[in-house]
Amino acid sequence: MTDVGVTDPVRLDDAALASLLGADRVVERRTEEVAYDLETITTQARWWVSGRVERDGVTEDFRVVAKVLRSADRSPVWAFVPPEGHADLLEMLDWRVEPRVYASDLAAHLPPDLAMPRCLGVTPLDEGSAVVWLEAVTGVLATWTDDDLARSARALGRLAGSSAVAAVADRVGHPYGPVMARRYWQGRLSMQFGTAYRDAALWHHPVLAAEVDDAARRRLLGLLDAAPGLVAEIEALPLLSAHGDACPNNLLLTPASVVAIDWAFFARLPLGFDLTQLVVSEIELGRTPAATLARRQAVALPAYADGLAAEGLTVDADALLRAHRVLAALTAGVAAVPLERLDEDPRTLAPVVRERLVLLDGLLTPLGL
Structure with missing residues (x-):
């Protein structure tokens, strides 16, 4: 078309x-x-x-x-896009969701520290x-501090815990919310990354051959095997309201509030869903080192829990950490090898792959994978 x-x-x-x-x-x-x-x-x-x-x-x-x-x-x-994936992708990337969300009364129900x-x-x-x-909204473009990360995590926690926001999500949110993890696994992750990792030819790429050893390849294949169980665990989590794409690119920091843009995936989503993008996306984009993963988690998770509590929802810290780790492993872990960048100059690609392997280790080791 x-x-x-x-x-x-x-x-x-x-x-x-x-x-x-x-x-x-x-x-x-x-x-x-x-x-x-x-x-x-x-x-x-x-x-x-x-x-x-x-x-x-x-x-x-x-x-x-x-x-x-x-x-x-x-x-x-x-x-x-492979033809067999057309129908699912059109539903998952439903362009009509964002206009519907913006035209709704969501803005009136957002918590005080979050705006759109x-x-x-x-x-x-x-x-x-x-x-x-x-x-037009003008946000701070400087590199985020830990305080910025905590402030955003708390605002997203309040979004997740708000019953008023949940009512709006039920009316205008993305209908894929409750099954998003399964559809994402069955679609992009399984068809693209799963197929690639199981193809021996991939590992003959000169950068991957030099940087990804046998142990790392076995971990990736083990993650693929574990993915259906991780999806089932995610689907057992409580469904809360989530922005759905809460990376720092979509969170504009202003003196009064965090202004969230790009609401195309707003929905009821599993507990801690927004934490994954908030914590991991800057590492995936190469804007902050993979070695900062544990520190970013230590800052963001308690702040997110504080936001939930401010809305009257208390969540066990260990349960929240587990939810975050499983979500991050399924998404950022499975997508660790930057398949879309394999045509780049090896001098540029090699450090990216090394950083992604550090991230992969940080995501999988706590899960025993």
Whole structure:
């Protein structure tokens, strides 16, 4: 299917934009694409739309974000998805969830230390795409401190423990939430990583042959064997509200609150789900050393538990740690070898693989794997 979505939301005429902004008229407007270095299959583009509007005779500046969302099968990446995975992936990456969440009353029910951009409106483009118009939020771009990590973990804990948020999740959240771990394992993890790890040819790659010894390969294969049991353990955990993709890229730190963006996977998800992305994603992206895993866990888990307690939900610390470890092993552990980067220069790839192996050890050793 070809991409028939817009390439620029300026197709919204000035009168419609003025109405969206609650203004009398648009005096001046500019559109600039937002630079974003991570590929998202259901996001076609993000744009800054800014300028000046007139409201009650007064001219003032405005700046908003226009996020163009599209069905996954309109992405160029779709060509690389095996046909047998099409149906499941379209359901898991349901582009309609995020507009539905932004258009809901979720913002009114978030805990005091967590916020989301105000949605100005959703503009349908066709049956497979839409533009979500959001207020512009400026967050701190500096490297996170332990205090930032703790602050975000506590906010996510309060999100998880909130009964008001749970009611919204039940209405507009991703329907895959309760079975997300199983579907993720059966789909991307099993089909991509499971197939690759069991193919002897993979380990002949010069960097992998040099960096991944027999013991590490056996651990990865053992993890694949253990995965169905880990999935079953995850599915037995309590279902709480979760952002669903709580990496620091999606958490903007402002003086007043943590502002969470990209709500495409908001749902009822297993206890501790958001901790996995919060703790591990910066290591996977190479922004912080794998050796910091234990410290990041020591900071984030108690803060998350404090957030749960603030909403009246007390969780045993050992049970929370176990849930986090199992979730992290199933996701970041199985995806330890950076298959998508094997074409890179060996001088760049080798240190990435070494760091991923340190992470793998930190994830599997506490589980006895």
